[in-house]
Amino acid sequence: MKKYSARLVIAAILLLLVVSILYQVSETQVAVLTQFGRPIGVVLSPGLHAKLPYPFQQVHKLDSRLLTFDPQAEEFLTLDKKNLIVDAFLLWQVKDPLKFLVSVGNRQGAEARLADLLYSAIGSELGKVPFSALISDIPGEMRLPEICAVIEENCRKPALENFGIEVRRALIKRLAYPQQNRVAVFERMKAERGRIARQYRSEGEEEAQKIRSGADLEAALILAQANRQAIAIQGEGEAKAADIYRSAIQKDAEFYRFLRSLDAYKAFLDDRTTVVLPNDSELLEVLRQGPPK
Amino acid sequence: MKWGNLKWSLPGALIVLYLLSGVYVVGSDEMGVVVMFGQVIENRVPPGIHYRLPWPITSVQTPQVAAIRRMSIGFEMFKHLQDIPPSREESERLTGDMNVVFVALMVQYTIQDPARYLYETEAPDFLIRKAGEAFLCQKVGTIRVDDLLTVSKSEVELCVRQKLQAFLDSIAAGLLIRSCNLQKIEPPTEIIEAFNDVARAKANREKIINEAQTYSSELLPRTRGEAQKTVQDAQARSAARISRAQGDVDRFDKLLAEYNRNPSILSQRLFWDTVQEILTKVRKVIVEDKKGQETNLRIVQPAP
Numbered sequence: 001m002k003k004y005s006a007r008l009v010i011a012a013i014l015l016l017l018v019v020s021i022l023y024q025v026s027e028t029q030v031a032v033l034t035q036f037g038r039p040i041g042v043v044l045s046p047g048l049h050a051k052l053p054y055p056f057q058q059v060h061k062l063d064s065r066l067l068t069f070d071p072q073a074e075e076f077l078t079l080d081k082k083n084l085i086v087d088a089f090l091l092w093q094v095k096d097p098l099k100f101l102v103s104v105g106n107r108q109g110a111e112a113r114l115a116d117l118l119y120s121a122i123g124s125e126l127g128k129v130p131f132s133a134l135i136s137d138i139p140g141e142m143r144l145p146e147i148c149a150v151i152e153e154n155c156r157k158p159a160l161e162n163f164g165i166e167v168r169r170a171l172i173k174r175l176a177y178p179q180q181n182r183v184a185v186f187e188r189m190k191a192e193r194g195r196i197a198r199q200y201r202s203e204g205e206e207e208a209q210k211i212r213s214g215a216d217l218e219a220a221l222i223l224a225q226a227n228r229q230a231i232a233i234q235g236e237g238e239a240k241a242a243d244i245y246r247s248a249i250q251k252d253a254e255f256y257r258f259l260r261s262l263d264a265y266k267a268f269l270d271d272r273t274t275v276v277l278p279n280d281s282e283l284l285e286v287l288r289q290g291p292p293k
Numbered sequence: 294m295k296w297g298n299l300k301w302s303l304p305g306a307l308i309v310l311y312l313l314s315g316v317y318v319v320g321s322d323e324m325g326v327v328v329m330f331g332q333v334i335e336n337r338v339p340p341g342i343h344y345r346l347p348w349p350i351t352s353v354q355t356p357q358v359a360a361i362r363r364m365s366i367g368f369e370m371f372k373h374l375q376d377i378p379p380s381r382e383e384s385e386r387l388t389g390d391m392n393v394v395f396v397a398l399m400v401q402y403t404i405q406d407p408a409r410y411l412y413e414t415e416a417p418d419f420l421i422r423k424a425g426e427a428f429l430c431q432k433v434g435t436i437r438v439d440d441l442l443t444v445s446k447s448e449v450e451l452c453v454r455q456k457l458q459a460f461l462d463s464i465a466a467g468l469l470i471r472s473c474n475l476q477k478i479e480p481p482t483e484i485i486e487a488f489n490d491v492a493r494a495k496a497n498r499e500k501i502i503n504e505a506q507t508y509s510s511e512l513l514p515r516t517r518g519e520a521q522k523t524v525q526d527a528q529a530r531s532a533a534r535i536s537r538a539q540g541d542v543d544r545f546d547k548l549l550a551e552y553n554r555n556p557s558i559l560s561q562r563l564f565w566d567t568v569q570e571i572l573t574k575v576r577k578v579i580v581e582d583k584k585g586q587e588t589n590l591r592i593v594q595p596a597p
Contacts, residue, residue: 137389237531
């Protein structure tokens with residue numbers, strides 16, 4: 001029994017030694033090895049590694065993944081003195097673990113420094129550009145991606161040199177009017193909408209009127225044309241008729257006059273006419289004188 | 294080995310059980326990533342039953358690569374789909390003509406590279422939301438609010454999708470965007486009435502223009518018909534006039550031929566025919582002839 005427990009103690013000590021010597025660095029980590037608190041090396045590759053047991057050497061593991069830092073949105077001023085709330089975020093990664101560990105220690109420390117860097121980079125860059133470089137419906141005037149790239153560039157160098165941090169991306173994800181400007185902005189939008197609505201209404205009236213009067217004009221032209229044509233046709237008919245009459249009359253004008261007069265009498269002496277005949281009228285001659293002897 | 298000796302069978306069974314704990318299953322929509330002491334040794338284990346060395350030597354993760362994942366930008370999704378809903382603020386965007394709109398976008402994506410998805414970036418799913426917001430902000434900031442509310446929807450979707458994919462590729466996130474869909478584009482509720490009024494005014498404009506066009510398309514054919522009738526009437530009158538003249542002349546010619554044969558007989562006959570015809574119709578008054586005296590006639594208007 002005594003022999004048995006001695007074995008157990010030895011096994012336990014061995015296990016403890018193994019655990020304190022071996023350490024694992026995962027795919028998402030980098031490790032910094034310190035000896036009596038002094039950094040002596042960096043382990044970048046994931047896997048199983050060995051070190052001297054505590055208290056000789058110690059391992060500090062850091063997150064090697066691409067990390068997101070999304071600080072609170074802040075108000076900034078553009079070149080043309082317009083207030084704007086800007087919400088941006090950073091993607092960063094530990095590049096130099098040793099420097100990182102010494103300068104900022106951990107993620108909280110890193111984020112505090114990155115916030116300062118990001119805000120000052122945004123502030124100085126926005127101070128150089130007009131509002132229309134951030135938001136504009138004129139093609140080519142909006143330069144937000146380029147501005148983000150400049151901000152990114154301005155964060156990159158100091159972050160790497162001072163904190164061993166690589167800034168991979170800096171992006172502005174939201175632009176907004178400050179709370180105190182919102183009422184004025186909404187009023188402006190409302191007024192603009194009103195103007196557009198009025199414009200649509202008057203445009204509609206104008207367009208409709210144009211179409212109607214255009215149609216009226218065209219109709220009038222069509223009718224005028226038709227009337228002209230009708231008058232011309234009628235005149236042509238008259239002329240032809242006159243020509244026909246003329247060629248006939250020429251044959252015997254005297255006889256025509258006689259015939260035409262008879263026709264005219266027939267036409268205008270109707271049943272509403274009263275004819276007064278003296279009894280010695282030639283018309284009644286036979287009646288008066290009796291049959292010829 | 295003797296069957297009666299149980300001294301070694303208990304530890305033996307434990308060892309077998311331990312070794313068996315290395316068996317794992319990759320589901321049909323999953324892909325396995327095996328890690329040995331933190332290092333990726335297998336990154337694309339297909340669905341099925343597999344074996345790995347047991348804990349603590351290796352570990353395995355099986356993300357669902359076939360499943361389409363969804364991430365909302367600017368609106369709340371159901372709780373079970375995504376834990377942290379975005380705030381109302383997140384959906385607020387500024388348009389190119391400096392209007393405020395609320396825009397919500399739904400991104401659908403799948404895991405393209407499970408090892409990258411697991412180990413390259415922290416919370417890659419939420420990175421889609423943040424980057425999506427950034428690209429939405431950039432795109433909406435170049436479009437007028439009227440276009441955004443009407444015609445530019447697919448342009449925005451396409452642009453955000455392309456930029457988002459390029460961004461995810463540039464940071465090796467191992468994600469593939471399947472689609473970007475705008476779920477909502479709304480003016481602020483405070484002034485939505487003004488926007489509705491513009492929509493009404495626009496519809497009204499179309500309406501009265503249509504009415505005018507209807508008026509025009511009715512008026513013109515009718516007028517053309519009228520015009521044609523006017524011309525045809527004139528043609529008819531003209532033809533009638535000519536044929537009357539022709540008839541008159543024919544009659545004249547015939548009478549003239551007769552007249553030339555014996556002028557006095559024809560004219561006598563015609564004269565008396567006419568006198569008879571006229572005197573048959575008219576009222577007649579015959580007064581006695583008293584030479585040198587005036588004749589008084591009371592003219593009575595005939596009854597109408």
